[in-house]
Amino acid sequence: MSSNDIDEKALPLMEHLIELRQRLIWSIGAFFVAFLVCFFFAKELFNLLVVPFTWAVHLAHLDTNHIELIYTAPQEFFFTQIKIAMFGGMVIAFPIIASQIYKFVAPGLYKNERAAFLPFLIASPLLFLMGACLVYFFFTPMVMWFFLRMQQPGGGGEAAIQLLPKVSEYLSLIMTLIFAFGLVFQLPVVTTLLARVGIISAAGLAAKRKYAIVLAFVAAAVLTPPDPVSQIGLALPTILLYEVAIYAARVVERKRAEASAEAEATASGDDPDRSDDEG
Template sequence: MSKTKPGVEPSPEATETLLTHLIELRDRILRMFIAILVMFLILFPFANPIYTWLAGPLMQHLPEGTSMIAIDVAAPFLIPFKLTLLLAVVLSIPYLLYQVWSFVAPGLYSHEKSMALPLVASSTALFYLGMAFAYFVVFPLIFAFFTATAPEGVAVMTDISRYLSFVIMLFIAFGIAFEVPVATILLVSMGATTPAKLSQKRPYVIVGVFLVGMVLTPPDIISQTLLALPMWLLFEIGLILSRIMERKKAQRRATAGGDDAADADDGPDDDGPGGGGGTPRGGPGGSGKASGTTRAASSTAAASAGGGASAAARTGYTPLTDDEMDAELDRIEEEQAELRRQRGSASTLATDAPADPAPEADESQSGERLADDGQPDADASQEDGNTGRDR
């Protein structure tokens, strides 16, 4: 919780920084709106041809003598207008993502930037690929199936507004479905799961993609299968890419682990009180023992790090189980407790050592007190001598 008092106002620097970010965010949003508006103005004169091109997969399979209809009065104008606006947004996505990236990138680390930029670019390309797959592969198949199964005496004449809603739903469904590789790589990179666990859950993934296809597509087996199969294939692609990424990460960790082990072996020899492996100063029960224990713990940690690095280099990175993690934590706590006990014994010996000269000080003080007490006796004897001479 913040310890700032309610009455304390933020500093001028913090206020200026916040205002700067808000102004930059406003400018980015304005640029995004301007880009969409410019794209819309370019496409609006071609609104009707664009809608005709979009309705092409259905028009090719309509029976002869039938066509699409407009039920609402303003539908012949509003539906092409709506389609053009949506198309302007879709085509402006690269520029919109660039503006978002320009606003967020200064606050990211270098490794986050190196990971975020390829993911954003690949997710955009996969979204466009999903929409293209829906238009060129899925639409002809499902519209041919729908028009062929119409009962006799039923004229298939689809409303233009309902057709637009239908194809937009499919575009979004397939665009999101094609993001499966990106989602898989993100889950593995964040440590939420591993490629081995995902491969074990493959049967559940297959059932899940068919359920998603059933929910996102119309109630027919063709569109459901055409959505589920690409999702399964993309899941396998994402699994392969995540394994490659984990293998490279394990190699980097193995290299870094070897360097850390070498540093751990050299550290205690340089910093130890007795030099490179000599007998430590301070006696067996003093700080030398603690230093020897520290050196032993460091060498053990270095050996385990070196063994783990070599094992990781051979078999790849495998995370610790819960039991192994608990055992490692217990070992570290025992080592720390042993070091604390040794340091406590050393401090106790150091505290008790200067207590021996105290009796000598007491004897000197008592001698001074005796000398002081004996002074009146000397004065008394001198007065007795003077009295004898007078007599």
């Protein structure tokens, strides 16, 4: 093999590496810019995340004029703001990062594969957003209401027990819930992709339904705080999404069967031997 042949074969690899570097620069740059913006507005973003706690205080019929969170270490709230900026930066930059991944992978795909992959690229962040909204508007108020109901006003020989959440622990709670629900809401996307490539089937998913229900409650126990409200609140949507995944797999299989039947019909119509026999 000559040196020219080696150079000709190495050139496409170098082009791919250069393109990969360019995509990484765009992705990291988008995250860095979004991180700076979110860090600048970190306090406002944290106050926005405290709103569900305010709703929980209202549901518990407590004093809504004095919502108090604390931090017990000098650097705690600063690092909390960094976590908010990182989380917000990743969420904001995700469309750009996903588009860079798609642009890098797309040239190696067939046209029909790109057309099949693109809807999932759009559906994935939308489903994650739906899970995050469910956490923000419903489950976080319910979970905090559950914890607030454990307070003890004191008096009559009883000690006063009051909930004073730490800013870091409250942020960890709501971020954990958002991540858990956002991950679970990807179930239809993952199962549909697996059904498209033939790894799983609707019949197989339906047959394993009872195991999926058990795993849903196990996953809810691991991913959420140890309270029944959040655990049941995550397990039930997971089971519902599993049923949606079974339906999506059936739709994929039906379309695949229709496409296969059309291809067979086209092949039969173009068969010259069959045309001669019919003539």
